[in-house]
Amino acid sequence: MNAGHLSVPKVVVFDLGKVLLDFDFNKAARTLAGDSDSSTEEVAGLINQTPLLHRYETGLMTTQEFFDEFRGLTGYRKSLPEFCRDLGDIFTEVGLMVGLNRFWRTQGLPTYIFSNTSELAVDHIRASFPFFSEFTGYILSYEHRVMKPDPRLYEVVERTVGTSGCQILYFDDRAENIETARDRGWQVILHDRPEESLRILRQAGLAP
Numbered sequence: 001m002n003a004g005h006l007s008v009p010k011v012v013v014f015d016l017g018k019v020l021l022d023f024d025f026n027k028a029a030r031t032l033a034g035d036s037d038s039s040t041e042e043v044a045g046l047i048n049q050t051p052l053l054h055r056y057e058t059g060l061m062t063t064q065e066f067f068d069e070f071r072g073l074t075g076y077r078k079s080l081p082e083f084c085r086d087l088g089d090i091f092t093e094v095g096l097m098v099g100l101n102r103f104w105r106t107q108g109l110p111t112y113i114f115s116n117t118s119e120l121a122v123d124h125i126r127a128s129f130p131f132f133s134e135f136t137g138y139i140l141s142y143e144h145r146v147m148k149p150d151p152r153l154y155e156v157v158e159r160t161v162g163t164s165g166c167q168i169l170y171f172d173d174r175a176e177n178i179e180t181a182r183d184r185g186w187q188v189i190l191h192d193r194p195e196e197s198l199r200i201l202r203q204a205g206l207a208p
């Protein structure tokens with residue numbers, strides 16, 4: 001994105017995974033595999049970017065149903081609370097981006113989290129990361145039964161934030177998610193390294 005094309009937005013929308021939080025599914029896969037009859041690779045093949053996870057993040061299964069299916073497929077032996085803890089314990093905070101949100105909030109700019117995620121992940125993140133409560137609002141796939149990059153979820157964002165088009169500045173690390181936003185006229189940053197996103201924002205006078 002060329003910084004020269006960025007203008008002051010009315011709202012900022014952040015993707016969560018790999019933008020505000022880094023995560024390591026392999027860590028959870030190793031722990032969960034140790035309590036099951038399956039290998040780390042087999043468990044990783046169930047919990048990361050899979051049809052099973054997709055159904056759960058689309059809100060088409062309850063946490064209990066997701067757990068029961070996982071247990072049936074892997075022979076997992078521990079309880080649902082232990083499963084939730086081990087599957088949730090994969091996140092680390094991205095300090096630069098969390099700080100950027102704090103800066104914008106002190107400036108009175110509304111900010112939102114817009115994520116493909118599940119009840120299990122959000123419960124864990126809300127309990128473990130105080131920064132999660134520092135946003136104006138949240139648009140979470142499982143609550144709307146549709147996932148990015150489906151335009152219907154972007155319509156939910158526009159209704160929630162109360163504006164559209166270039167009034168919205170949006171960060172996401174996945175190109176297909178950015179593409180739908182660009183088609184709707186949002187200002188977009190395809191996020192990779194926090195330092196690079198900050199550099200772009202500073203050039204446009206949008207960050208300190």
Ligand SMILES: [Mg+2]
Pocket residue numbers: 015016017018019172173174
């Ligand atoms: Mg992401």
